[in-house]
Amino acid sequence: MRAPRSLTSRLVLTVVALVLLVTVVVAALTSVVMHAYLSDRLDGDVSEALAREVRGPGPDEMSRLPPPPEEVQDFIVGGQAIGTVSARFDDGSRDGRVLAEEPKIGADLRDLDDAVLDALAEVEPDRGPVTAELPGLGTYRVEARTTQDGGVAVAGLPTSEVDGAVRLLLLAEAILVVLGAAAAWLAGRVVVRRQLRPLTEVAQTAHAVAELPLASGEIGVTERVPAHLTDEHTEVGQVGAALNTLLAHVEGSLDARHRSEQQVRQFVADASHELRTPLATIVGYTELARRRPGDPEAAATALGKVEEESARMTSLVEDLLLLARLDAGRPLAREPVDLTRLLLEAVADARVLAPEHRWRLELPDEAVEVLGDEQRLHQVVTNLLTNARKHTPPGTTVTLTARPAGFAVHDDGPGFPADLVSADGRGAFERFARGDAARTRGRSGGAGLGLAIVEAVVGAHGGRVELRTAPGDTTIEVELPAR
DSSP states (O other), X not given: OOOOOSXXXXXXXXXXXXXXXXXXXXXXXXXXXXXXXXXXXXXXXXXXXXXXXXXXXXXXXXXXXXXXXXTTTTTEETTEETTOEEEEEETTEEEEEEEEEETTTEEEEEEOOHHHHHHHHTSOTTSOOEEEEETTTEEEEEEEEEOTTXXXXXXXXXXXXXXXXXXXXXXXXXXXXXXXXXXXXXHHHHHHHHHHHHHHHHHHHHHHHHTSOOSSSOOXXXXXXXXGGOOXXXXXXXXXXXXXXXXXXXXXXXXXXXXXXXXXXXXHHHHHHHHHHHHHHHHHHHHHHHHOTTOHHHHHHHHHHHHHHHHHHHHHHHHHHHHHHHHTTOOOOOEEEXXXXXXXXXXXXXXXXXXXXXXXXEOOSSOOEEEEOHHHHHHHHHHHHHHHHHTXXXXXXXXXXXXXXXXXXXXXXXXXXXXXXXXXXXXXXXXXXXSXXXXXXXXXXXXXXXXXXXXXXXXXXXXXXXXXXXXXXXXXXXXXXXX
């Protein structure tokens, strides 16, 4: 027989099995105790009957005793219960009587036949009550004792009343066990189903989430286990709380996947757009040179524009390749870098490229060294200074400050546009993020990858970048692992 699969059925069967086990054990112990108690009383009655036999009249004289009261004369004669057996064995002579129930006179003494006397003669005297089978009479508890004249007196009582009482008790216990098992089954089903009802509600929440289309698109897993089923002090509450945690994790993962998909799509679209413009320029000037084969000036102009746009595409492709390598987890060099010297060189280059800006450098008394890739860290500093130079008006003061584990770039320009600064301050570091809505790169414009490269390189070093911007007060802080 296959075990039930449902938890409810298994719990109910367990409860019923426990109830049956307990009731059967209690019934068995009760029967054993009751049988021992009745047997002890029967042995006491046997001993009393034997004592009367030893000190009282012989079996042949019991018939001359005065009759007992009418209300008990059907059961007791001469102080003996119906079925009492008494016998004497003296010097080879033996005789015995049994108090038998007679239909007309109620009770009378009858002589024992030889078979019964033979069975009584085998009882060892002075050893206490023993069980014996008396032919024609049944099972008896008998006791033999040596008399003062050297004979042996024997008395016995039937065990039928004890056996009957024990059988009646066993029958009653069997009925009670069956009724108790049935009651445990009915009550168990009601109680277990009621106790497992919260678990059913948790399962319904799980089924509702399982029916959601999670393959693609923006998905909001809003289903949650109700708050009253998330009490972690209960087993069902622990399951509900764990399921809510899992659903929150799944929802966050799906949102991250959707954002990643959107970023990839936007990245591909922006990269295609950025490459399309120089490609169109190259195609146009190539077509111009081909139409004017004899015009050296047109050919020189076309080659110059082709070279310029090729350089722009090469720069863009190199930036994209760098971001791809960093996204793939390509390791960078981990060497001591003199950050003080690197900042001095970067500020010197910036003063040459943008003399209309005011460039300031603040350095601590001791040289600052960090661990990292010197070439990539130089690119980080250059990108930040280039960003400040291109997006602030002439006369802006740009301050580069070295710190024990990094540096900060501050300017008093107009700050970042509001549409570039998200709630967490990471919007400006998105790829192809630019303040103007126009897609066309001007001569001094950028593709919007400068700050994205800064964040990617610093993150690959195990550092972090933080932006704080307001009109007249913009600061980008870079933290790097100290040497």
